[in-house]
Every structure is written in C-alpha cells, then in structure tokens.
Amino acid sequence: MQDVKIEKLIKRFGNVAAVAGVDITIPEGKIVTLLGPSGCGKTTTLRCLAGFENADEGKIWIGDRLIFDSEQKINISPQKRGMGMVFQSYAVWPHMSVFENIAFPLRIRKTSRSKVNEQVERALRMVGIEELKDRLPSEISGGQQQRVAFARAIVYDPAVLLLDEPLSNLDAKLRERMRFEILELQRKIGITTVYVTHDQEEAMVLSDEVMVMDFGKVIQRGAPEDIYFEPHNEFVADFIGKINFLHGAVKSRRDDGSVVSIQEGSFQSEIHTTRTDYAEGQKVLASVRPENIIIYTDKQQEEVNIWPVRLVRKNFLGGLFDMVVEVNGKELRCRTPFRVNAKIGSDIYIQIEPKDVLLIGID
Amino acid sequence: MKRIMPYLRLLMRRDSILVIVIAAMIGVTVIYPLSIMVYGTFQTTPPGESSPLTLVNYVTMFSGDWFWEALGHTIWISIGGMILGVFLGVSMAWIVTRTDTPWVGKLEIPLIVPFFLSPFIGALAWTGLASADYGLINGWFDALFGVRPFEIFSPWGMIWVMGLYYSPYAFLIVSGTMRNMDPTLEEAALSAGATKFQTMLRITLPLMAPGILASALLIFVAAAEQFGIPSVLGLNQRWFVLTTRIFYFLREYPQDYSMAATVAMVMLVFTGGMVFLRNRIIKKREFVTVGGKSFRPHVIPLGRWRYLTLSYLLSYIMLAVILPFGTFIAISFFKFWSIHPKLKYLTLENWNFILFEYPSTWIALKNSLFLSIVGAAVAVLISAVIAWVVVRTKAFGKDALDTIATLPVAVPGLILGVAYLWAWIRSPIPIYGTIWILMIVYVSRFIPYSLRSSESALRQIDKSLEESANISGASWLRTFWSVSLPLLKPGLVAGFILLFVTFMRELSCSILLYSSGTEVMSVTMFDLWHDGIFPNLAAIGTMQLVVTAVCLMLFSKLFKIRITEVVK
Numbered sequence: 001m002q003d004v005k006i007e008k009l010i011k012r013f014g015n016v017a018a019v020a021g022v023d024i025t026i027p028e029g030k031i032v033t034l035l036g037p038s039g040c041g042k043t044t045t046l047r048c049l050a051g052f053e054n055a056d057e058g059k060i061w062i063g064d065r066l067i068f069d070s071e072q073k074i075n076i077s078p079q080k081r082g083m084g085m086v087f088q089s090y091a092v093w094p095h096m097s098v099f100e101n102i103a104f105p106l107r108i109r110k111t112s113r114s115k116v117n118e119q120v121e122r123a124l125r126m127v128g129i130e131e132l133k134d135r136l137p138s139e140i141s142g143g144q145q146q147r148v149a150f151a152r153a154i155v156y157d158p159a160v161l162l163l164d165e166p167l168s169n170l171d172a173k174l175r176e177r178m179r180f181e182i183l184e185l186q187r188k189i190g191i192t193t194v195y196v197t198h199d200q201e202e203a204m205v206l207s208d209e210v211m212v213m214d215f216g217k218v219i220q221r222g223a224p225e226d227i228y229f230e231p232h233n234e235f236v237a238d239f240i241g242k243i244n245f246l247h248g249a250v251k252s253r254r255d256d257g258s259v260v261s262i263q264e265g266s267f268q269s270e271i272h273t274t275r276t277d278y279a280e281g282q283k284v285l286a287s288v289r290p291e292n293i294i295i296y297t298d299k300q301q302e303e304v305n306i307w308p309v310r311l312v313r314k315n316f317l318g319g320l321f322d323m324v325v326e327v328n329g330k331e332l333r334c335r336t337p338f339r340v341n342a343k344i345g346s347d348i349y350i351q352i353e354p355k356d357v358l359l360i361g362i363d
Numbered sequence: 364m365k366r367i368m369p370y371l372r373l374l375m376r377r378d379s380i381l382v383i384v385i386a387a388m389i390g391v392t393v394i395y396p397l398s399i400m401v402y403g404t405f406q407t408t409p410p411g412e413s414s415p416l417t418l419v420n421y422v423t424m425f426s427g428d429w430f431w432e433a434l435g436h437t438i439w440i441s442i443g444g445m446i447l448g449v450f451l452g453v454s455m456a457w458i459v460t461r462t463d464t465p466w467v468g469k470l471e472i473p474l475i476v477p478f479f480l481s482p483f484i485g486a487l488a489w490t491g492l493a494s495a496d497y498g499l500i501n502g503w504f505d506a507l508f509g510v511r512p513f514e515i516f517s518p519w520g521m522i523w524v525m526g527l528y529y530s531p532y533a534f535l536i537v538s539g540t541m542r543n544m545d546p547t548l549e550e551a552a553l554s555a556g557a558t559k560f561q562t563m564l565r566i567t568l569p570l571m572a573p574g575i576l577a578s579a580l581l582i583f584v585a586a587a588e589q590f591g592i593p594s595v596l597g598l599n600q601r602w603f604v605l606t607t608r609i610f611y612f613l614r615e616y617p618q619d620y621s622m623a624a625t626v627a628m629v630m631l632v633f634t635g636g637m638v639f640l641r642n643r644i645i646k647k648r649e650f651v652t653v654g655g656k657s658f659r660p661h662v663i664p665l666g667r668w669r670y671l672t673l674s675y676l677l678s679y680i681m682l683a684v685i686l687p688f689g690t691f692i693a694i695s696f697f698k699f700w701s702i703h704p705k706l707k708y709l710t711l712e713n714w715n716f717i718l719f720e721y722p723s724t725w726i727a728l729k730n731s732l733f734l735s736i737v738g739a740a741v742a743v744l745i746s747a748v749i750a751w752v753v754v755r756t757k758a759f760g761k762d763a764l765d766t767i768a769t770l771p772v773a774v775p776g777l778i779l780g781v782a783y784l785w786a787w788i789r790s791p792i793p794i795y796g797t798i799w800i801l802m803i804v805y806v807s808r809f810i811p812y813s814l815r816s817s818e819s820a821l822r823q824i825d826k827s828l829e830e831s832a833n834i835s836g837a838s839w840l841r842t843f844w845s846v847s848l849p850l851l852k853p854g855l856v857a858g859f860i861l862l863f864v865t866f867m868r869e870l871s872c873s874i875l876l877y878s879s880g881t882e883v884m885s886v887t888m889f890d891l892w893h894d895g896i897f898p899n900l901a902a903i904g905t906m907q908l909v910v911t912a913v914c915l916m917l918f919s920k921l922f923k924i925r926i927t928e929v930v931k
Contacts, residue, residue, distance in 0.1 A: 052550055078553040085554040091547035095569045104565075105555035152555065162554075 002028045002063040002159055004049070004192060009058035011044050018044040019055065020216030026160075026209075031186050031193040033203040036213035037239070042196045043164060045213070049194065050085055050162055051078035062159055079108075084153030084191075085162040088169065090145045092137040098148050099124075099133040105156045123151035126185060143174050150182075154189060161186070161193045167202065179205045200240050204228070212236050234360055237287050244293075244332045246271065246286040250278050250359075257354055260286045267328035272304045273357035285360040290335040292356035295323070296349040297342050306351045311342050325350060378758035378839075385749055386760070389767050392807040396782035397631075397774070403624040403785045410620055411789025420625040429608065430626070436597075437587050437604040440521045444586035447526025449579045452533025453571075455676060459534075460541040463662050464672040474676065475930055477683040478531035479915070481868035483591025483885060484904050486524045487892065488687035489515050490595065491694050491901075493523075499690055502702030511702070521596050525586045527683045532585070533578035535930055540574040546661055559663070573644060580641040584634050588775030590871035591885075595892060605630050606777050606871070613784070613875060624785060627778040638773040688908070695901035717902040724903060726880065727887040728910065731867055734801055734883060735914075739862035742806045743813050743855050750817035751847060755829070765818075772811040779808050780875035796878040804872045809865060813858035820854025821847070856922040857929045860915065867911045 004026040011019040019041045026032045034042035047053040048068070049060060054075060060068035067076040084105075093101055102123055106116045124130045127147040132140055137148070146166060153161060163182070167175045183206050186193050197203055203210050204224040211221045212235075220232045231237035234245070248262040248271070257274045271286050278284055300306055309325040309332070316322075323334045325348070334350065342348050399410075404421070408414040424430045455474060459467045477485075492499050493515040501511035514520065548570065552562040590606040598607055605626060612623040665672060694700045698708040717724050746768075752758055753765045771779070783804055787795040794800050828850065829842050837845065848855075870885040877886050884907045891900035919926055 050550070050554055052553075077559075078550070079556045079558055081554070082556070083554055085551065087547040087551060089545055089547050091545060091551040093548055093551070093566060093570075095572075104552065104557075108556045108561060149551075152551070156556070 002192060003061075004160055004194070005059075005061040006045070006049065007059040007061075009045065009048060009055050009060070011041075011048055011053055011055045017216050019048065022058075022213075022216070022218055024211060024218060024221075026192055026194055028192050029190045030208040031183070031195060031206060032209045032211060033195040033197055033207040034211050034213055035197055035200060035203040035239075038198055040213040041216035042198075042213050044216075046162055046164055046194060046196045049160075050083060051076065051081050081160075082158050083160045083162055084156070084158035086146075086149045086153050086164065086166045088165040090142075090149040090166075090169075092145045092148050092152075094137050096137075097133070098129065098135050098137070098140070101137070101148055102133075102152045102155050105152065109156060119155055120151075123155040126154070126188075127151045127181075143170055143178070146170065146178065150185070154185075154191065157189075157191075159192065161191045163193065163195045165197055166195075168197075168199070175202075182206065204240075212239065214239075231287075231358070231360065234285060234362065237285075237358070237360060242290050242333060242335075244288045244290065245360075246288070246330070247362075248284060248286055250280050250282045250284055253278070253280055258359070260284060260357075260359070262286065264330040265328070267330040269307065271352070271357055272354040273359060274355045275357065275359045277359050278361050283362050285362055287358040287360055288332075288352050288356060290322075290333040292352060293325075293332060293334040293336075294351045294353075295325075295334060295336055295338075295340055295342075296351065297340075297346075298349070300349060300351060302351055305354060305357070306349060309348055309350050311344055311346055311348055314340065314342075314344060378752060378756040379760070381748070381752055382758045382760050382764050385745070385752070386764055386767060388745075389770075389807065392803050393771055393774070393779075394767070396779070396786035399786040400624045400627060400778075400782040403621055404628050406621050408621070409618070410785045420621050424622065424625050424629070429603070430629075433603045433605050433608040433626075434629070436518065436593075436602065437606075440518055440525065440593070440604065441583050441586040443518070443522030444525030444529060445579050445583040447522060448529040448582045448586075449533045449575065451526060451530035451679065452535075452578065453537050453575055455530070455679060456534050456538035456541055458672045458676060460538050461661070461663055462669065462672055463664050464669045464676070466673060467676070470676055470680070472927060473680045473684065474534065475531055475927065476680075477528050478535065478930060479864050479911070480528060480684070480688070481591070481870075481885070481907075482524060482528040482589065483595065483868065483870050484691065484888075484908070485528045485683075485687060486515075486521075486592040486595040487888070487900065487904060488691035489520070489524055491690040491700060491897075492687055493520065497701050499702065499704070505702055516596050516600055518597075518602070521592050524592050524596070525582075525589065527679075529582045529585055530679075530683075531930075532581050533575070536574050536578040536581075537571060540571060544570060549661060577641055577645050580637055580644070584637045584641075587637075588630070588634055588777065588871070590777050590874070591889075594889070598893075606775070609777060609781060610874070613781070620785065623781050627781045630775055631773070631778055634775055634778075635773040691901055692905050692908075694898055695905045697898055700897060713898040713902040716899055717906065721899065721903075723882055723887045723890075724906075727882050727884045727903075728906070730798060730801075730881060731883045731885075731907070732910070732914075734798070734805060734869075735863045735866035738802050738805045738866050739859050741802075742810050742862050743817075743859045745806070746810050746814040746817045746858065747848065747851060747855055748843075749810075749814055750821050751843060754818055754821045755826070755847075768814055769811045771808050774808065776808055776869070776871035777875065779804055780872045783872075783876055795876075796881070798881045800876050801873055801881060801883070804876060805866050805869060808872060809862055812865075813855075813862055816854050816858045816861075817851065820851050824850045852922075853924065853928070856918075856924050860918050860922075860924070860926075860929045863914065863918070864911060867907065867914075 006022055006024040009019050009022040010017060022045055034045060036042050044053055048055045055068060055070060057070045059066065066074055067081055068074060096104065099120060102120045103116050106119060124133055127150050129144055129147050132144060137145055167178050170178060179202055195206055207224055209221060210224050210227050211218045212227060213219065214235055220227060220236045227236065228240055231240060237243045246262045247264055248260045251259045251261040251270065253276055257272060258276055260271050260273060262269045262271055273286065307327050309327040311323060312326045312331065313324040314321060319337060321336050321340050323340065325332050325334055403410065405416045405418065406414050407417060407419060458464050493501065493513040495501060495511050495514040498513060498515065501513055505511050549562050549566055552566045557565065588606060590610065593604045593607050594610065597603065603611065609623045609626050612619045695713050696709055697704055698710045698712060749764065749768050753761050783800060787800060829846050833842055868885055870889060873883050873886050874889060877883065884903065888900050888904055891903065915926060
C-alpha cells in the first residue's frame, strides 16, 4: 500500500493558520483534488506535502514511510521524498533544452546514458512533444512548456505526483483539452496524484475524490457527484455549482420526508422535501439547484411545492435558458434546456420536486 | 518628383523631424568630435593646423615600450578590479537575498552608499589609511608589530579601491536577478531529487550567469576607463595606465595632441569591443525567470554562520564607507596627517582656507551645482524625448537614432574629452573655455544611461493610456506633456538623481576641458592633490560629499522618491 496519508496537519504564518488541521488519505493510484477559493490553504497543504513548507504540527506518510512528523522532528527534505511536481508557473529551466529539462531528474539519479535517452524519449512520447526535444523553453508555447513540466515530473516514476494549479495559465480551450489529457495520462501510469485547483469544473472532471477546503480545513470530501448533489454545508453548496437558498425551519418530520416553513421576508410558505436529516424546529436552508426548478406557463394541478412567480430576467445561453423569477420579493435562479416562451414580467409557475430539495442545517 | 514625394512626406512628419533634429544634435556633440580625433591620429600637428596624413603616430605608439606597458597595466588592474568587485558584489548579493543573516533589511541602504561615492575620493581617502608613509592602518600595524604592510600607491592599491567601489554594480545587478528569480525553478530541481548544493550549481548559478557576466564586463570597462584612481595612486610613481598616459601627453611639455588621440583611439576600440561583447551576452542569454506566484525565494538558514556573514557585510561597509571617509573628513581637521596623527595638530585652518581664502572653492561649487542640476535635467528631458520617439512612434530612422544615442556608452570620458579638445580648441565657434562645453560633454556622454531607464519605464506604460488622450482630442505634444511625462516621472526622477550624482563627481571629461573660471570641484581637488596639499583637499572633498548628500536628501523629499529606488 502506497497511500499518502496526512494527519492533523497545521501550518501557521504568523498568527494565521493557513492549514488548520487537515486529515487526508489519498488512496494509491487515485487522483484527489484539493479544491477551494484562494487563501483556503490548498496550496500550502500541497507544499507541506512536497516538503517546501515546514508544517508546525502533524504527520505525513507515503505508505509506511513517515516523511514528516512534527513530534519526532522528522522532516525528509524535498529531494528525498521521491515525488514529482508540476508548478503553476511550470518552472521549466530556461537555460536547458526540453530534453535536458526532462533528463535532469535522471541525471541527478546517475541513470546510465542509454537509460536516460530511453526514459526521456518515453516521457516525451507520452506527453506528445517528441519533436520539440532540442528546443529551448523560450522557443515553445505555454501549453508545450506545461507538457515539458509534466514529462519532467513523471520521467523518474515517482510514487506521488503533485500538481499545483497546472492549468491556470492556459487559455480556456487548451485548459479543457489538457484536463482530459492529464486524466488519461494519470490513468495510463496509475500514479497517485494530488491536484490543487480553484476551478470546480476542473475538479469535477479530474477527480476520483474531491476535498473541498476553506479556512485551512477540509470541509467535505467525496466523489465529485456526491459533493455536487449532497453538499454538507452552505459553503460547499454555494462554491460547487449554483444554488438557491431558502431560509426556514423544519416544521414537521415523518419517515418519508419533512416539511420546512420558509421565512424569506414577505415570502412565507412551506416546502416539502424527501429529506429527513433534521429534527423539528431546526433552522435549515432549503436548497435547490437552478436546474431542478421546473417552469410552467399555465397553472398546474399539483399541490405541493408549486408557486406562482413573475419572470424577472431571461437569458438564452445557447442550449440553455438562465432565468430569474421572483416570488413575493424572493428571487430564484432557474435553468432549463426547454424553450420558455413567457415574456419578461409575465406571471408563470414554478414547481420543485420534493426529492430535489436539500436541507442544510444552520445555527 | 512624384516618386520622391512619399519619402519627402515621411521625412516631413513631425516625429521624423524630431528624429532628424536629435540625430543632428548627437552628430555634432559626439560623432563630429570623435571623427576629428580619429583624423588627428593621422596628423603630426596640433588641432587647428594641418599636416599631410601619416601613420607615423601609430608606428611610434606600437613600437614604444611605454605603450605596451600602459596597456598591460590597464588590463592588469581592470581584471583585478573586476575579479574583486564581482566577488564582493555577488557574495553580498547572495547573503542579502538568500540567507537569514540578521539586519539585512537595515543594511540595504548602507550597502549601496558606495555606489554614490566617488571612486576618485575613495582613492584619495584610502591613501590616508594605507599609504606606507602616512596611512593610519599602517600606523596601527607599526605600533603593534613594527611593520607597515600596506602600500596603497601600487597596482594592488588600485585594484583594491576599484574592487571596493565597483562592487555595487555587481551587487545591484545580481541581487536584482536573484530577487526576481522564480523560486519554483529551484523547487522543481529539489523535488526532482537534486540536493541544495546540486540545485545551486546546476540551476541557480547558470540562471545568474548572464547577470554575473554582464556585471563583470561592466566593471571591467569602468575600471579600464578610470582616470581618477590611477592618477591618484600611480601618477606620482610614474606607474601609467592608458588613461593617465593620455593625460600625460596633454599636460607634459611638449604637449602631443596627436599621440594622445592615437592612444585614445586604442582605448576606444578596446572599450567599444567590450561593450559590444556585453550587449551580445545580454541579448543572447536573457532568461525570463519571473514566475506567476510570488513566493519569497528560499532563504537558507545559516545557523551560527549568519553572524559571520553579518560581519562580512559590516566589514564591507566599514572598509568602503566608514573608515576611508571618516579618515578623509578627519584629515580636513588636521594640520598634518601621519601614521600617528597627533591631537595637537587639530585645526580649523584648512576649512578657513578653503571657505574664505582659496579663490576656486566657491567658483567650483557653483559650477558643479549648475552643471549637475541643469545638466542632469537637460539630459533626462532629452532622453525622455528620444525614448518616446523610439518606443512610441513609427518615425523614420528611430532605431538608428536609438543606436546612435547609446553609442557614447562605449566612449570613456577622458577619450571624449580628447575628442572635444580636437574639435573645439581652435574652432571658430567660441565654446572652448566656457562652462557650456562641459555641459555639452556631460550631457552627451551620459545620455545613454538615462535613455535606457526612460525606455524601459516607457515600455511599461500601456500605450492605450496615451491613445485615450489622443482620442479625447489632445495633440501629440499635449499627450506627451500631460500623460506620458507624468507617468514617466518616477523613472525620470531616478535618472535625474543618478546623473546628478555622476555629474557632481565627474573628473575625467572635466579635467581636459576646464579652464580658469570653469573649474568644478573634482578638478580643484585634483589640482590640490598634485600640489601636495592633502588637508585642504580633504576639506574641499568633504564639502563635495556634504553638498551631494544634502542635495540627494532634498531631491528625495522634493520628488517623494526613496534613494533605494533610484538604483533599481
């Protein structure tokens, strides 16, 4: 087992704890993303893992090997951790050719000349830049430099691959393509990978598991779909995708669902949900994704979770309508792929199925 | 006629006219004098007369032992000064930027003070410390061990002084590149398995190499064209380098303008080649190492060694600033200076003489201030205009203009002085002997320095800022005046202050071109030195230091700029 395990990691800068007690296990061969807004501690966590930051507390293992322990004062230096890293700025050495950049880790390891050639060629092939090997970094594009950085990080078959926002300097189109290439490459070599990003879409596409971080802590971890459909708190729900929050309290709970009374200014109503996570009286956010709000132009026969609303805004995004509706002063965001013929200002109806109403407890 | 019209129209555009005017100015002030000097190398008569063209000067020079000796001396002390200067500069840059040595923040300003100090005064001051006859340090050794180990009046003395006062060039260039280096370049090597030492050797050093090499060549050229140091420390011993040899030909009877020009020609080719080489190196190996995220470069914990590195920095400040200049100021209050200065010789007599009796003092001070303030302002303004034409317009011949304006970088001050002698001493234009010839020679010699900083400042200002002034109706002149110039201000002020300091201490152009009434402070000191009146000289030198420092403070208040920003 070569799982990477981080235990109770704390890193302070002055009085601020950039990493405030992080516990993570990255299963062997999996790709895990640390996702969060800037300043959430994701990069610092990664740099502690790489050995560039000296954590104040905690332990880090690769498999059975303890590489960091604040108590026993174990701190293996970066060059002995056997990890590969791709930096946000690529950090491709400008004074070395593409070939020499990639060969560098092997030369450090005193690999024989024929082996160096063979492995560099293989890495070059893997990232698809064989023809660039004699160029200098200044003579290739950003996307190509990124591939060089990638090849350099994997050429010596490290146990763990660390990626620090590797795609954030690329343009949108290239970024999208590189996501799939990185995933494909990771699957091909089966390397344990930690990926830091602030881009939720990137995290969704790439990860076996997503760790959402905020204020130096992992707030929720899970498969991308779980994170999206079952956010545990307001922050995760809001950060991943778009969501509508309705403030209220659980009015009644039964085995097959609950009823929440909504108090949003003059919008006072009841909403039914299949969730039963919270007891009666608990203050909750009834949360609904925009795509789960169904739009009707005529009055419907259903009895629960249906409201007459006014269409405030309608944007056609191509293949998708993005709308804002208003019910007694509360605005809700809706999305639908179906054509909506209603005009701005007209009265329409929305309906939300009880299974699509999430509950998030608040204090 | 029809086919010429488009060209004619191109030439008549206002930016093209500007190019032509500036090019003509540079032509008259730089290219014309140098051409006359080159012509002079083929003459046997002084300027203004003419003889048949001949190669006799070159033959005499290349067959004279004195020439090869002076050339050898120049190369010797230049290489020595370069090695010492680069070693000091690079090691201090490394300590300041990459180690956890205490107080480095506080030492930032003291470490660049030598950059503003005149190497000429530095040499004078060091004689008070390390002359075998009257050097203070020799006195200490004499008292303790009964020996006087140092002699500043020697090639080693020259190398020492050059190394001390040129090391800031290397320090500033290398610490700048070290600070700007993307630290992930090193981290990438570490995570690839390289040790700290391997990383330094194979990543950091190669990345620093262009900066180190560029500063080495810069120091080499500066040392080779130095006149003040070898004249103070070598002229009395008749230990000549090329510059002092040229001076000798012009000052010793019988004066030989042709031979001075011929030796100057050799220097010109020599420094020109070096500058060319340096530009090639910089162009070829300019790495963009500035990264995305701004993590601080890795600081190496030195443990107890950090006190050693601290004392290294302090020693440098001690040796380059406090000891020599403290001594220098002290000398101005002594009747005699010896290896064991006696308190009973303390006196205000030197100051009394300098302030109230010596006729040249106030004239020199007035001239120096006038030349430095007005000259620096003029040079900065002209270079701002040139920079604007080069960077912003599509004027005809602007690249040529850039090259021509940068040309004087390769011309040592003394050589430009020789060229001006040849061009103007018998010219019908009555400029020789006036203060204006000094003004012109200062400005044209040092425009390249402010030009480079103006150009880089202008490149950083987005063009759309000017375009939006245009679109809202401002003329090009108005745009330059109300948008470009104010945005350029910080860069221009830095250029102004740098040139001010340079002009205040200028010696090698002035020494050949001054006449009675137009002397400047450095020249007055030079004369007093060769008259052998050290304490009076020390008083006038102290005055120059104080005036420069006060002006620097005033400018930094007035223009709201920190002195550390000037050198960046």
